[in-house]
Amino acid sequence: MINLIQERATKEQLEEMLEILSSYIKLAVDIERGILAGGGELHADCEAVLLENGSKQVDIWGADWYPLTLISRL
DSSP states (O other): OOEEESSOOOHHHHHHHHTTTSSOEEEEEETTTTEEEEOSSSHHHHHHHHHHTTOOGGGEEEEEEOOHHHHTTO
16 A cells, blocks of 8 residues: 655554565655655555655655564554
8 A cells, every 4th residue: 555644654554555565665755845655566656646646756766665673663
């Protein structure tokens, strides 16, 4: 599941985003608007969510995130 994150992600959102790849999350970040989309199999999946929500292609960067140690602390 791909989540559009505009505030700090909740534990539930992190768990949803981990459903596809288990140990890490594909992200696309709009560096201008300060929001991200996470989850899915490809960065392009997340990028599409940002583009559908008004982001500009030039402002989007992709990343991988390994949050498992963080989840145990939430």
